[in-house]
Amino acid sequence: MTFPDITPFLRAGAAGLRGPLEANAPLAPLSWFRTGGPAQVLFSPEDEADLSLFMAALPADVPWLVIGLGSNLLVRDGGVPGVVIRLGRGFQDIAADGLAVSAGAGAPDVKVARAAAEAGIRGLAFLRGIPGAVGGALRMNGGAYGGEVKDVFVSARAVARDGRVVTLGPAEMAFAYRRCGAPADLVFTQARFAGSAGDPAEILAEMQKITEQRSATQPVNTRTGGSTFKNPPGRSAWQLVDGAGCRGLTIGAAQVSPLHTNFLVNLGGATAADIETLGETVRERVKATSGVELEWEIKRVGVPV
Numbered sequence: 259m260t261f262p263d264i265t266p267f268l269r270a271g272a273a274g275l276r277g278p279l280e281a282n283a284p285l286a287p288l289s290w291f292r293t294g295g296p297a298q299v300l301f302s303p304e305d306e307a308d309l310s311l312f313m314a315a316l317p318a319d320v321p322w323l324v325i326g327l328g329s330n331l332l333v334r335d336g337g338v339p340g341v342v343i344r345l346g347r348g349f350q351d352i353a354a355d356g357l358a359v360s361a362g363a364g365a366p367d368v369k370v371a372r373a374a375a376e377a378g379i380r381g382l383a384f385l386r387g388i389p390g391a392v393g394g395a396l397r398m399n400g401g402a403y404g405g406e407v408k409d410v411f412v413s414a415r416a417v418a419r420d421g422r423v424v425t426l427g428p429a430e431m432a433f434a435y436r437r438c439g440a441p442a443d444l445v446f447t448q449a450r451f452a453g454s455a456g457d458p459a460e461i462l463a464e465m466q467k468i469t470e471q472r473s474a475t476q477p478v479n480t481r482t483g484g485s486t487f488k489n490p491p492g493r494s495a496w497q498l499v500d501g502a503g504c505r506g507l508t509i510g511a512a513q514v515s516p517l518h519t520n521f522l523v524n525l526g527g528a529t530a531a532d533i534e535t536l537g538e539t540v541r542e543r544v545k546a547t548s549g550v551e552l553e554w555e556i557k558r559v560g561v562p563v
Contacts, residue, residue, distance in 0.1 A: 259336045259563065261298035264320070268299065268341070272315035277303040277348075285333045285342065285560075288325065290389070292481045294333025294530045295560060297342035305348040306417065306447045313445065314421025316341065323559060324445050326364055326391035330398070330484050334560035335530045345393060349447060354379065358412060358452040363393030363445075367400070370451070371465060380456030381410050386465040387472060389484050393446045398555075399433045403468050408433035410451040416444040423447075436488050436555060477515045481524035486537055487552040496520040498550055502543040509536040522556075534558060 263281040283300035286293050303309035316322065321340030325331060349364030354377035361370045370392060371385035384405030388395055396414055399407050411433070414426045424444070432439025472478055487495040499505070499519040506516045508525075510532030515521040522533055541552045 259295055259561075261296070261337065261339060265299055268301075268316070268320075271317070272312050275311060275315075276308050277301055277312070282337075283342075285325075285328075285338065288344065289328040289331050289333050289483075290481060291332055291483050291524050291528070291530070291533060293335075293524055293528055293533065295335050295337025295563075297338045299341045300344060301341055302344050302346050303348060306415070306423065308348070309343070309345075309445060309447065310417050310421045310423055312343075312421075313417050313419060324393065326393045327366060327389075329390040330394055330556055332483055332530055332533055332556050332558045334534070334558065335563040336561035338560040343445065345391070345445075345447070349393075357455060358450055360448060360450045361392045363391065363396070363447050363449065365392050366390070367392060367395055372462075374451070374453060375461035375465060376458055378456055378458050378461070379453040380461055381405070381453030382451055383461055383464045383468065386468045389478075392449050396431070396446045396449055397438050397440075398436050399438055401436070403471075406433070407451075410453055412450040412452050414440075414446055414450070415448040416440070416446045419443040476518045477521050477523055480515075481526075481528075482515070482521050483533075483556045485520050485555050486522050487520055487541075488555045490550050490552065493550065494520075495552055498544045498548050498552065499540055502540070502547045504540045504543055507536065507540065509539065512536040514540060530560075531562060 265279040265281045280300040282296045284296050324343045345364035349362035352361045352365050352373045357379050359374045367385040367388040371382050374382035384403045387402030388400045395407050416424055489495050496519045504514045505519050507514045511525045511528035512532035513523045513525050515523050545551050
């Protein structure tokens with residue numbers, strides 16, 4: 259699908275904008291599934307001030323969404339109307355200070371974990387197991403290997419829909435399991451996390467164990483979107499999927515991973531429709547066999563063909 263080019267209109271309304279605006283920009287290369295249609299407009303702000311300028315000037319009737327590393331994202335084949343905001347290099351700074359780490363929303367979680375480890379800050383090693391960026395981890399209270407963002411969160415900065423820069427504490431974030439209660443129209447730009455004093459070598463060893471466990475039990479280095487479904491209360495999604503006989507189930511070129519059944523994999527050439535249909539088929543079978551209705555953890559965006 260090709261969208262009308264609205265970039266001249268958007269740039270005219272935001273004098274002084276520094277980041278590029280790309281019309282009909284391919285999103286498949288930015289998604290770990292490597293599939294899906296284009297963004298009508300892809301905006302890559304230079305920094306928080308550039309993002310603030312853009313948000314303040316963006317017309318109210320133009321839809322928008324934010325992406326980071328694209329690890330927990332399924333872009334539908336028809337693409338995404340409106341503006342996709344991608345937080346890139348201007349949002350990837352990481353700095354340790356005492357027992358705290360400040361990181362841009364575009365910084366990979368694994369790099370935050372490593373920075374904390376090297377600074378002797380214990381408690382953030384679990385971030386090594388989250389294949390995404392800080393912004394996504396904030397928005398979904400990312401967690402793995404016994405830790406969650408809410409456990410180490412201190413504060414966050416964000417740009418509001420009207421361009422204001424705001425600061426949020428734990429109460430404003432209202433974290434719950436794989437959820438954040440902060441307003442959906444905030445774009446996180448930075449976060450601060452804190453831990454306790456620890457030995458760098460021991461923390462790095464803990465991270466190495468996480469790396470080895472992920473490699474042994476999850477389809478890493480493949481075209482996947484991370485955990486597909488949220489764990490229902492008191493249950494494991496992968497066990498429910500396995501119990502429904504879905505291990506290795508294939509639709510088109512999309513497959514339920516034989517290694518870990520809560521992962522969907524693009525075997526090569528899968529469409530977003532293949533992947534989403536496979537996920538919905540799994541949900542139907544789990545519902546029929548266990549009575550449990552699985553909830554998608556992967557964010558599905560855009561329109562079908």
